[in-house]
Every structure is written in C-alpha cells, then in structure tokens.
Amino acid sequence: MREVILEIKDLKKSFGEHQVLNGFNLKLYKGENLVVMGKSGSGKSVMIKCLVGLMAASSGSIKIKDLDITSLGQKELDVLRTEIGFLFQGSALYDSMTVRENLAFPLRRNRDKINTSQTTEEIVLEALKNVGLEHTIDLMPSELSGGMQRRVALARALILKPKIILYDEPTTGLDPITSKEIIQLMGTIQETYKTSSLIITHDVDCARVISNRMILLIDGTNYIEGTFEELSKSGDPKVKAFFKN
Amino acid sequence: MNGIKSISVKTKHFFEEIGDMSYFAIRFFKEVFSAPFEWKELIRQCYQMGNRSFILVGVTGFILGLVFTLQSRPTLLQFGAVSWMPSMVSLSIIREIGPVIIALICAGRIGSGIGAELGSMKVTEQIDAMEVSGTNPFKYLVVTRIVATTLMLPLLIIMGDAIALFGSAIIENLKGDVSYILYFNKVFDALKFSDIIPATIKSFFFGFAIGLVGCYKGFNCSKGTVGVGEASNAAVVYTSMLLFIIDFIAVFLTDIFY
Ligand SMILES: Nc1ncnc2c1ncn2[C@@H]1O[C@H](COP(=O)(O)OP(=O)(O)OP(=O)(O)O)[C@@H](O)[C@H]1O
Numbered sequence: 001m002r003e004v005i006l007e008i009k010d011l012k013k014s015f016g017e018h019q020v021l022n023g024f025n026l027k028l029y030k031g032e033n034l035v036v037m038g039k040s041g042s043g044k045s046v047m048i049k050c051l052v053g054l055m056a057a058s059s060g061s062i063k064i065k066d067l068d069i070t071s072l073g074q075k076e077l078d079v080l081r082t083e084i085g086f087l088f089q090g091s092a093l094y095d096s097m098t099v100r101e102n103l104a105f106p107l108r109r110n111r112d113k114i115n116t117s118q119t120t121e122e123i124v125l126e127a128l129k130n131v132g133l134e135h136t137i138d139l140m141p142s143e144l145s146g147g148m149q150r151r152v153a154l155a156r157a158l159i160l161k162p163k164i165i166l167y168d169e170p171t172t173g174l175d176p177i178t179s180k181e182i183i184q185l186m187g188t189i190q191e192t193y194k195t196s197s198l199i200i201t202h203d204v205d206c207a208r209v210i211s212n213r214m215i216l217l218i219d220g221t222n223y224i225e226g227t228f229e230e231l232s233k234s235g236d237p238k239v240k241a242f243f244k245n
Numbered sequence: 246m247n248g249i250k251s252i253s254v255k256t257k258h259f260f261e262e263i264g265d266m267s268y269f270a271i272r273f274f275k276e277v278f279s280a281p282f283e284w285k286e287l288i289r290q291c292y293q294m295g296n297r298s299f300i301l302v303g304v305t306g307f308i309l310g311l312v313f314t315l316q317s318r319p320t321l322l323q324f325g326a327v328s329w330m331p332s333m334v335s336l337s338i339i340r341e342i343g344p345v346i347i348a349l350i351c352a353g354r355i356g357s358g359i360g361a362e363l364g365s366m367k368v369t370e371q372i373d374a375m376e377v378s379g380t381n382p383f384k385y386l387v388v389t390r391i392v393a394t395t396l397m398l399p400l401l402i403i404m405g406d407a408i409a410l411f412g413s414a415i416i417e418n419l420k421g422d423v424s425y426i427l428y429f430n431k432v433f434d435a436l437k438f439s440d441i442i443p444a445t446i447k448s449f450f451f452g453f454a455i456g457l458v459g460c461y462k463g464f465n466c467s468k469g470t471v472g473v474g475e476a477s478n479a480a481v482v483y484t485s486m487l488l489f490i491i492d493f494i495a496v497f498l499t500d501i502f503y
C-alpha cells in the first residue's frame with residue numbers, strides 16, 4: 001500500500017444557495033501525478049483553495065500529511081503551507097515587485113526551511129535557472145509574456161522545495177508550444193524533486209502526458225477515477241465529452 | 246411598494262457594510278500590535294504616500310491660501326478689520342479648512358489608489374498567493390497601509406496648512422503691504438495650542454479613515470475588473486462621507502472640551 005500524502009473526504013462547499021462541491025473525495029499518493037479534470041465552473045479552483053485553507057469548506061475533512069487542516073491554527077497552517085507549492089490559475093505574480101522580489105517573497109519568513117549555505121540571491125537565481133529565465137530577474141511581471149509569467153510563478157511555487165505541488169490549470173491561456181514546455185517542466189520537476197502533484201486542468205494533452213491517475217469532477221463529486229487510458233475508453237457519455245475533439 | 250422595498254434593502258446593506266467595516270477595524274487593532282511587524286513595508290508605504298501626494302497637497306494648500314485671502318479681503322476692508330486677516334485666515338485654515346480639504350484630496354489620491362491596488366491584487370489572486378506563502382496578507386498589506394495613512398496624513402496636513410498660510414501672506418504682502426514677519430507674528434499670536442492640538446488629533450483620524458476604507462474596499466473587492474473600479478470608487482465616496490462625519494464629531498467634542 002502506498003503512502004497517502006493528502007486526502008479529501010466528503011468535501012462540501014456552497015456559496016449561499018449555490019452548491020458547488022457536493023461530497024468530493026480524493027487521495028493523493030506519494031510521488032504520483034494526479035490530474036483532476038472538470039468543466040469550467042465545476043468547482044476545481046474552489047476545491048484546491050479549500051485544500052490549502054484559502055476557503056473554508058462547508059463540511060468534510062481535508063488531511064495533508066495526516067494533519068487535518070480545518071483544525072489547525074494559523075501558525076501550524078503556515079508551517080504546513082511551506083511544504084506545499086501552489087501554482088495559481090492566473091500566475092498571481094505580485095505586480096508591484098520585480099521577478100527577484102517575487103521569488104524572494106516566500107523566503108522572507110521561511111529562509112531556514114531550506115539549506116542555508118546559499119544566499120537568498122543564489123536560491124532565487126537557481127530557481128530561475130530551472131525554468132530558463134535567469135535574464136528576467138530584474139524585470140517587472142508586466143514586462144513578461146504570459147508563458148514567462150507562468151514559468152516565473154512556477155519557480156516561485158517551488159522556491160521552498162515543497163514536497164506537494166498543486167497546479168491550478170498550469171496550461172490555460174497558453175499556446176500549444178508553450179503549454180508543452182510547461183508540461184515538460186512539470187515532468188522534470190517531479191523527477192528531480194520526487195514531488196507529489198495534484199494537477200487541475202481541462203487540457204486533455206496535459207492530462208495525457210503528465211497524469212499517472214485521473215479523477216473527473218462532475219456535479220460536485222468525484223464522478224470517476226482511473227488512468228488516462230481507462231477513462232478515454234469509457235463509454236459513459238459524460239466522460240466521453242471530455243475526450244472527444 | 247417596490248420603492249420602499251428597495252430602500253429597506255439598501256438600508257440593510259448599508260448597516261451590514263458598517264458592521265463588516267467595524268469588524269475589519271477590530272481585526273486591524275488586533276493585528277497591529279502583534280508580531281511580526283512589517284517595518285520595511287511600512288516605511289515604503291509612508292514614503293510612497295508622502296512622495297505621491299506632497300506636490301498635490303502643496304499646490305492645493307497654496308491656492309487655498311491665496312484664494313481664501315483674496316476673497317475675504319473686500320469684506321474685511323469694508324469693516325476696517327483687514328488687520329485681522331492673519332488671525333482669521335490662520336484659525337480657519339488650521340482648525341477646519343486645511344485638514345478637511347487636504348484629507349479630501351488625499352482620499353482621492355491615496356484612498357482610491359489603495360482601493361484599486363488591493364482590489365486588483367485580490368482579483369488576480371495575489372492576496373491568496375501571499376497567504377499560501379506564509380505571509381499574513383492582512384498584516385503585510387492592510388496594517389502597513391492603515392498605519393502609513395494614519396501617520397502621513399497629519400504630516401501632509403501640517404505641510405499643507407503651512408503652505409496655505411504662506412500663500413495668504415503673499416497676498417497680504419502684495420495688496421496690504423504687510424511684511425512677512427509681521428504677518429507670521431500675528432499668526433502665531435492668534436494661534437493657541439487649543440487650536441492646533443484638536444486639529445492634529447483630528448487629522449490622525451482622517452488618515453485612519455482613509456486607510457481603513459481604502460483597504461476594506463480593496464480587500465473585499467468582488468471578482469472582475471468591474472469590481473476593482475467599484476472598489477476604488479467606493480473607497481473615495483465612503484471615505485469622503487466618513488471624513489465629514491469624523492469632522493462633525495471632532496468639532497462637537499472640541500466645542501465641549503475647550
Ligand atoms: N468567492 C466566491 N463566491 C461565490 N461564488 C463563487 C466564489 N468562488 C467561486 N464561486 C462559484 O463556484 C463555482 C466554481 O468556481 P471555480 O472557480 O471553482 O470553477 P473552476 O472549476 O475552477 O472553473 P475554471 O475552469 O473556469 O477555472 C462557480 O460557479 C463560481 O461562480
């Protein structure tokens with residue numbers, strides 16, 4: 001039995017009358033790439049935000065490394081969050097800061113989390129090198145293209161060397177070639193750092209390349225689980241809808 | 246019937262908003278005194294606010310002094326009371342007009358800027374990103390800004406008042422042959438601590454109001470670019486209203502205690 005690193009049980013979330021998640025379950029095993037697919041507006045971002053405590057779930061339990069995040073205090077939650085990398089749907093770079101300051105930001109309070117022989121500058125440079133963007137270090141985010149922003153955001157998400165990475169639609173809004181680069185980068189990261197990743201997407205190509213296992217989020221629940229092969233051959237019309245094009 | 250319903254909905258909404266804002270203010274007081282402190286960001290904010298508004302405040306103050314003196318001259322002349330000009334101008338500018346006008350200008354300049362900046366950070370998930378990277382965004386963004394406006398506004402107001410008096414002195418010097426030394430001697434004769442202290446205390450509250458409302462509106466901005474515009478706009482409108490309410494209370498209290 002493989003080690004479960006993150007577990008969502010019966011997660012429910014509603015906004016007023018609007019029930020977005022209605023009993024969603026998920027297990028992320030150590031070292032795997034789990035893809036969650038769902039239509040736009042199906043609550044994928046809501047799910048992943050509940051996961052890191054950015055939104056409070058209406059009910060259900062969320063465990064990361066056996067810690068129930070709904071019962072953690074702010075301090076403990078912050079500690080736990082340093083072990084999680086989060087890539088936001090829209091990159092979410094701080095637009096009043098340079099790329100250097102963006103990458104150094106997570107290090108401000110958590111400098112001691114990673115090996116301390118390097119200076120902050122060296123850590124930042126190394127992270128940028130990993131995504132092939134050393135030359136942008138003094139630029140503002142607004143001076144970068146969308147794809148470059150995504151890569152900088154990825155570098156920022158990885159700067160504390162997290163063991164779990166959450167990707168919210170890493171390839172949305174990018175052209176196919178840039179998407180491919182990002183997907184490759186995600187693969188490389190997983191191999192080098194042996195991370196466990198939860199990837200939210202509705203990009204079938206991305207899912208095919210990166211996923212070890214997939215979950216479809218339909219009607220607020222985990223509708224079906226399986227490998228890409230299994231799901232793409234499914235006869236269920238709701239499942240089929242994701243794969244035809 | 247519909248009209249009454251819509252008024253009652255609006256009233257309810259208004260009071261909810263006040264409740265939310267009070268909660269926001271309480272949270273500010275909880276977090277402002279607890280470690281860790283974001284000194285660097287606080288100083289950066291103070292610098293930026295001062296830097297961005299001092300020319301605006303200076304120009305406004307200067308024109309205020311000029312115009313106010315020019316306008317009151319004929320009336321004072323009629324009564325042969327033109328020698329009262331320095332004391333009248335200084336009292337009214339320092340006690341009332343200076344703080345209120347400069348605070349209103351700053352509400353437009355600083356308050357709307359805070360509303361728009363935090364609003365767009367909220368919409369583009371930068372605030373969420375800050376939170377997951379282990380930095381408390383309320384401390385880093387909100388507390389620093391509110392403290393910065395609270396500290397900077399009195400400074401800007403004192404500067405604006407001084408420039409306004411200088412503007413007034415120029416007019417008196419040109420039109421009435423009053424030397425600058427005489428003008429300012431009269432000003433300092435007329436001013437008492439009981440004029441300056443309440444005005445200064447008031448300006449701290451003005452600064453607090455500008456920061457609080459701007460941050461509240463930005464931090465609770467709704468999704469989309471429309472939300473950002475609304476946040477920045479609402480910041481100015483609500484702040485202006487709040488400034489007058491604070492002013493009224495301040496004048497009322499001053500009247501009782503002095
Ligand atoms: N803060 C909020 N307040 C109210 N409703 C919300 C809020 N956030 C999300 N929702 C609603 O929850 C639903 C799911 O939103 P979510 O952002 O999770 O979709 P998504 O699956 O990530 O879609 P996309 O692929 O477009 O990103 C939407 O219908 C949205 O209107």
Ligand SMILES: [Mg+2]
Pocket residue numbers: 044045046089168169
């Ligand atoms: Mg989403």
